[in-house]
Amino acid sequence: MPENQHVGVVGVGQMGMAVAKRLLERGYAVHTRDIRADADAEAREAGATVCDSPAALAAACRVVVTLVVNEDQTEDVVFGARGVAETLGSDSVLMVSSTVSPTFIESLATRLAERGLAMLDAPMSGGPARARAGTISMMIAGPDAAMERAGDALETLSNARFAMSARPGDGARMKLVNNMLAGVNLAGSCEAMALGVRLGLDPQRIFDVVMASSGGSWIFGDRMPRVLSGDYRPRAAATLLTKDVSLALGAAREAGFPAPVAAAALQVFLATVALGHGAEDDAALVKFFQSLTGIALPERSS
């Protein structure tokens, strides 16, 4: 196997694991790094080489993808002790695919460039199932040379790649704009579904009509069946979009941009988390309205 087929994945949670398995399935030599023993075990069983530090992983790989939870973890993985930056080759490339702020991406890119290291700002959208199938969408920003180095892996991971610009941060900006809108559409979907139930309409009928009418959205079609079946097991925990909408509103604030609709949606996310539903699926936003108004929602059949 050619050396550039060695790809590392740091952070093998739901998304990272899906990416690692996709790469393994397509014949890559995959190296993984996580801090959780059960993630290590699952990765090893799937055929990955488990590394004991980001530095050890980066020493073996031409392409390193980070899919950890947030900025703090990304900072630690890249510039912490035994971090990626200690060993990444000058002809390798680091792909930062967690959802983080544009200013953090700019800071990472600047510090890596000072060491002569290449980085791509490459967030993903679509969730683990699409990542596993190679049909996730990716928004990619960074120098042409870095895009070229990661080209094979990018093609394997995503058949919906959008090259944003050479400016690191534009991938993060695009991801935040999209996820802010997804958050608005979801909070609006839950508000509308709950209002309909409060007004005496049948939830399944509401779903059918909206899907055939002007209120439909990708996230309505994806999440509302979970409300209809009363199944709030997390495919996407409510805390995730809470974080993304917060980051988007932070970027908007820094740019002097008022975003009243997203600001209202964020309050619904925060209230849902405050009520104790943060670890449930984000379709649980409907439970905020249930708490307020006592509506009856479908319950999961056991």
Added chain:
Amino acid sequence: MPENQHVGVVGVGQMGMAVAKRLLERGYAVHTRDIRADADAEAREAGATVCDSPAALAAACRVVVTLVVNEDQTEDVVFGARGVAETLGSDSVLMVSSTVSPTFIESLATRLAERGLAMLDAPMSGGPARARAGTISMMIAGPDAAMERAGDALETLSNARFAMSARPGDGARMKLVNNMLAGVNLAGSCEAMALGVRLGLDPQRIFDVVMASSGGSWIFGDRMPRVLSGDYRPRAAATLLTKDVSLALGAAREAGFPAPVAAAALQVFLATVALGHGAEDDAALVKFFQSLTGIALPERSS
């Protein structure tokens, strides 16, 4: 032609005219009533019989559809001087298809029932082009007997009919729930598109990415191309969804239901109208954010 093929349309604006032409095309004898001479002329040219009052129209028709602008006009058309209620036959049916409040529908249905007259609460969603093609969606509430009387006309008008319940008002409730969500999705779409532009992203690229990602919605796909081409000629004037979201929030308030996301969206609609864009297409919500932040948006090529 059998007597039940005589159908009346009161209010031949964009939607009413599309409905009248659809019925004419499918062989119905269509009677129309409007207060505007140019609407009369267009209806006559299309083959309709133009009536000089709602009462004259109702005397000739087994099915009467009202598609006037609001509650005041509907009240006037039905119970005003020379109104539908004066002449509607006891074996005919009145279909109220304008977007109005559930309480108004209940009031109409009660007063018509006192006179032994049948009514359907039958709002439409999808716009004139889909009405013209018979592919509009309809949410229908009312007694079975009334549904039966209007059955042929309903089948001709819509291949996406949703029978809500026998309770007049449930059609209006469903329509308001859907349109409230469409209004939220649209305000969120314009907010996200404007934020992306403010952050330096290309509008066309934003469109492409969102359509392939989790932020997509029916209304994003329908309205954002108008922003990309700078074409705000009204297919749906901004005042229309402003009215619908207001009605939905009124119904929510009466039910003691807080709807923070829709309330924020309504402010964006009201601000857009206040800035003078009410007669433009509702994609002009993006101009509210332009007014605030001075972003450059695509302009229409002449």
